[in-house]
Amino acid sequence: MLRDHKERQDICHSWQPQFIRDNFLLIGYHALRGVVTSGKGITVCIVGQPAADFKPSFHLWQFRTQFIAAEFAAPYLLEMGISSRQIPSLMQAIANYDAQQEIILAMNIDQHIEIYCLQNLKISPSECYKQVCDRWDEFMPTGSPPESSHRFIRT
Structure with missing residues (x-):
């Protein structure tokens, strides 16, 4: 049992960089959309459990993205198992990040959560948002793109 847990830990510590690279435009899209509609907060990617033959470089990710506004971030993070001692520093990071140039990202797989501050992007x-809207069919095949009058970034 410990070995299985160790193997899962190895997977958990190796997939995030590839996931972020593979899905960065969508992550940035959801981050900007969340900031514009709710203010600063944390972008959360809830990632489906990888198969036993998981290989990060060839994996098609099943995931859901949501944005948690700062006012709801502490209860969410506590619910996900983040230590109450870590919450103040995470809330400070959420309050102080530059939403135009940085993203606070939580990666959640199988109730294991890791938090990143993506900087020096x-x-x-805003460019992620624009690219996703302009190439909507590549990213969101089920749904309509925002009408240009409802876009957060004018093209």
């Missing part, structure tokens, strides 16, 4: 959240 080559593509800003």
Whole structure:
């Protein structure tokens, strides 16, 4: 049993960078959309359990993204198992990050959560939003793109 847990830990510590690279435009899209509608907060990716033959570089990710506004972040993080001692520093990071150039990201797989502050981005959240809207069919095949009058970034 311990070995299985260790193997799961190895997977959990190796998949995040690849996931972020593979899905960065969507992460940035949801981050900007959340900030514009709710203010600062944390972008959460709830990732489906990988199969036993999981290989990060060839994996098609099943995930759901949501944005948790700052006012709801502490209860959410506590519910996900983050220590109450860590909450004040995480809330300070959420309050102080530059939403135009940075993303606070929580990765959640099988109730295991890790938090990242993505900084020095080559593509800003607003550019991610614009690219996803412009290439909607590549990202969101079930649904309509925002009407240009409802877009947060004017093109």
